[in-house]
Amino acid sequence: MxxxxxxxxxxxxxxxxxxxxxxxxxxxxxxxxxxxxxxxxxxTPSYIIEAAKRAMDEGLTKYTPAGGIPELKNSITTKLKRDQSLTYTNEQIIVTTGAKHALFTLFQVLLNEGDEVIVPAPYWVSYPEQIKLAGGKPVILPAQESNDFKITPGQLKEVITPKTKAVIINSPSNPTGMMYSEDELRALGQVCLENDILVVSDEIYEKLIYTEESHVSIAQLSEDLYNQTVIINGVSKSHSMTGWRIGFAAGNKQIIKAMSNMASHSTSNPTSIAQYAALAAYTGSExxxxxxxxxxxxxxxxxxxxxxxxxxxxxxxxxxxxxxxxxxxxxxxxxxxxxxxxxxxxxxxxxxxxxxxxxxxxxxxxxxxxxxxxxxxxxxxxxxxxxxxxxxxx
Known part of the structure; x- marks a missing residue:
């Protein structure tokens, strides 16, 4: 066949x-x-496991809304306000079956055949493949090891074409562990705004930082960048919940609604029990x-x-x-x-x-x-x- x-x-x-x-x-x-x-x-921390057990005991084992339960969305908006000083409504949040599924669904609703997404290299292995599955073209932009594996605004400008739809910023990065500073993000963001390019900000490692620097989301830096950014995150790395498969995307209402509609025809919803576990993760002690x-x-x-x-x-x-x-x-x-x-x-x-x-x-x-x-x-x-x-x- x-x-x-x-x-x-x-x-x-x-x-x-x-x-x-x-x-x-x-x-x-x-x-x-x-x-x-x-x-x-x-x-996974015991209080999160206990929350999942309670959910099962209470019969919370049925279908949920495709984009996630309201309580979990509320906890995500609270987390984004607390950690990044970002204000989102529940309509701007989708809960997904892991952050990988958030990325996959985003590219599916964003890209038409031949649309380009700039992928800084070194990159997480699934970025180019997900872009190709959506009919898009990954444009690999090599970052220099001498610049701590981070791209520069000049490099970004050089690869932008009329077909460029988005750029991926992964900070801290998989596989390098490197993190962009606020000034570096601001400079890259300006290029994106000037060229009307969506920023896909993968922040899954934001809680695992070992320097005096604080994590900065590019969406924090201006209202324009807030509107031009979709944040991808989840509990897999931060709370040792890789197998629970709960991630989220936060951004433009139109994009999030399209992602929710698509999820309703693919996964129906993220696992109900795992959502209640993630709710405990985001509302409990760190x-x-x-x-x-x-x-x-x-x-x-x-x-x-x-x-x-x-x-x-x-x-x-x-x-x-x-x-x-x-x-x-x-x-x-x-x-x-x-x-x-x-x-x-x-x-x-x-x-x-x-x-x-x-x-x-x-x-x-x-x-x-x-x-x-x-x-x-x-x-x-x-x-x-x-x-x-x-x-x-x-």
Missing amino acids: QLADRVQSLTPSSTLAITAKAKALKAEGHDVIGLGAGEPDFN EKVIEMRDAFKDRLEALYQWLIEIPGVECVKPSGAFYLFPNVKKAAEEGGFEDVDSWVKALLDEEKVALVPGSGFGSPENVRLSYATSLDQLEKAADRIKRFVNNHQS
């Missing part, structure tokens, strides 16, 4: 592929250290969120130091998320490997350490390491990587 053209051009997720291989090796009895997963290793962030900060400091001591490995220190994105091109070349992808494969085969090659993120000289695992495991992984590099020195 001939499959649809739209799926035949898709590139499989490199993060899921490396995680699957690592799990297969573990199942065979190998001592594998997986640093590929993009999810916290902490369990004590556990802060504890998790502090643990990630300790891991970042340790792993970063271990990595930069490895020959041929260079790394820009990130501001947030839970990834390091070192450049290992020199280590791969000096080890006699054809490319970084081959280096990553050999590392898994020989030392049983699973990293994600940067080629999947549009940056083939780099690799992504998730430090969402224990310090002991991270130290063991760093030792294995160092041994692997030393063993392959020419």
Whole structure:
């Protein structure tokens, strides 16, 4: 049977592929250290789990409005007011089956055939694929490692065409962990306003920041940018709720209504029980969120130091998320490997350490390491990587 053209051009997720291989090796009895997963290793806080149990006990297990229950929308508008000083109404909010579904639905309602979306690289692996599925064209804009993997207004101007519909800003970023400053966002936002380009602001890692800088949403910076921005966020990373699949989008009423209409024909609604769990997450104490962030900060400091001591490995220190994105091109070349992808494969085969090659993120000289695992495991992984590099020195 001939499959649809739209799926035949898709590139499989490199993060899921490396995680699957690592799990297969573990199942065979190998001592594998997986640093590929993009999810916290902490369990969902108990008060959130208890809220889900209560919802089930109270019979809150039926269909909900396609765009989410009003109580959860209320808690999201309160969160946006508290954290970003942004005022939204419930009509400007859609609750989705994870932030990934919010992005997917947004591109579906936004893009016509041939419309362009600017995607700064390194990028999260699903951005280009979702754009292509909506009939759009991802325009990859490489950010320089020397500029902390952040694009500049000049670069943005150069790739804008009459078909440009939107640009994605992911801050803090997956896979680099880098974060745009207020001044940087303001400058990029001005370019978007001058060219009538929608800003898709992916803020899923906003609670995981390890510097003195505060997270800034580009929508905060002016009324015009507020009107020109759709915020994407959710509880997956902030509250260790990846499997619950609750995200949201906030923005223009017309866009949000279209997204809700589309969701009514695809998912019907996000899982009712998970919505009540997310409601508890947004209305409860952030004590556990802060504890998790502090643990990630300790891991970042340790792993970063271990990595930069490895020959041929260079790394820009990130501001947030839970990834390091070192450049290992020199280590791969000096080890006699054809490319970084081959280096990553050999590392898994020989030392049983699973990293994600940067080629999947549009940056083939780099690799992504998730430090969402224990310090002991991270130290063991760093030792294995160092041994692997030393063993392959020419």
